[in-house]
């Protein structure tokens with residue numbers, strides 16, 4: 210079995226001016242592709258070849274760091290690409306909106322807590338909105354290529370990811386240089402709340 214680079218549901222230039230076309234193109238067609246290739250090389254002739262990404266993460270502690278990095282990289286980027294959309298909706302819908310307000314106080318408070326998580330992520334990594342085991346909404350961060358499905362994370366940081374943002378420099382550097390906070394305050398313009406709300410409400 211071979212993994213393929215996920216097709217995007219938009220063109221590279223559709224996030225202008227928030228994320229520039231060249232960054233999108235390099236991020237998807239070079240960085241992400243490289244790790245799809247590495248993933249395929251790392252699973253050849255192993256048991257992992259016949260497992261889904263999710264199955265591997267559930268049993269992450271049984272696998273090597275190479276598998277952890279390559280598989281995490283591919284999966285996390287898949288979630289990132291579906292977390293943004295040019296047909297953006299300005300806020301979460303239905304029950305997700307209500308639960309965000311109940312959990313964080315207001316939608317604006319949620320956004321600033323999320324931005325704090327993004328900005329305080331040291332080096333490469335990710336910030337997530339997840340549903341935890343008790344069905345609470347929670348903001349979490351992971352280092353490098355780890356994600357909330359991996360069984361190596363503490364149990365209160367695990368479970369179902371709703372969306373994530375890549376805070377590594379290659380996600381914004383060409384346009385924003387070192388201004389991660391500008392990239393992140395603009396990202397609210399392209400969050401795919403339509404899909405995220407559907408995932409949560411179903």
Ligand code: MN
Pocket residue numbers: 236240286375377379380
């Ligand atoms: Mn990336």
